[in-house]
Amino acid sequence: MNTLAIAYALEQLLDAEIYPDIMPEDSTGPRITLLPDVWPGTSSRVVVVWPRSEEGTRTLAGAGGADAATSTTRRDYISVENDHQTSITATSTPIILLEESARAADRRAFAALAEAIDWSAHQPDELTTAIDLALSLEMASLAIELAQLGGRLFPNHERVQRAARVLAPPVVRAVRPPRARGLSASMAWFDEHASQYRGLWVAVREGQLLGAAVSLEELMPVIGEGEDAASTVVTRVL
């Protein structure tokens, strides 16, 4: 990840000028403290003050190196003279930003974040969360890209591997002579007669009606198997 990009985003989010508008009047309200000279990847703590939590307070060690780099997304609180502070690691914050941009349906921000994050420094479940959020935002290309990346990064994670198998670019498997018998005649039958079978499943082969039924299961015996089935046009008339 571009560490400058993360730091810049954090500074924007944590701009103290923003917070006075949402600070409560009581003394335990949120307060911002930014550690000086903090760059993600070197010192991994950014301190953000959040309202009081029932979970109690403690602090994460700063500059935790590998421990901080592998921490999951969580918030811990420190109590300092009745004030409460939250410490969020630099590696967990991008995921929070990703989730927030998805909630806001901000596709540009979501894409920029997802593409900038160093996913090798995150847990595979965080990547699948990003994939699912991309899918929910109808960002199919990004979902495919993340899934393929995940397939390379996490070869032993089943869910990631499923995503990589399914969310792959389409592949041309074969170019072959047509096999369906009487396809034109069957399609023409639907043009002429479909309106008489609204709400029903209809099966037609070589221009001849095989049957109509309420459920597709009921039609399967007349559809048959093999070449017969491959030449049968089946549709539920809406």
Place this chain on the structure above:
Amino acid sequence: MARFAHLLISGGFARGATRYRDHYPGQERLARVVLPVTLEGRMIVHAIVDTGAPWCVIDPAIARQVGAVAHADYEPDEKLMIRGMLYKGRLLRMGISLEAEQGHSLNIGATVFVPMLRPGDTWPHPNFIGLDGFLSRIRFAIDPAENTFYFGPI
């Protein structure tokens, strides 16, 4: 023979051509490009060409009958927006063939969304051929004058 079949097929743009329908069965008032496609080599169904849809969408009853539900799948934790409504479902790989009336048919390994419905519910929408899951890996052209859909591999 479709007017541009020779030009597009011999020119290498397309391998096949088929006549498309202007509407989906039962939706005569909605103008669409509707093709016959074969699923898993087992059944031909109508499907709407929809470049605005990311994935192919197949009626779960059909997916079950062609055996696609046994395929390895991926179930997102989030619902997906399909035709303006949110649906839980699964994404899976399925072989979908564009059936040619001239030239050659094309079989594509596609990503398909199969919605999960409550027991007793029926899928109220057509089948769709979408962009990222299918159309993005083929060349295709439409001639509205002859209702012809030309297609070929990239």
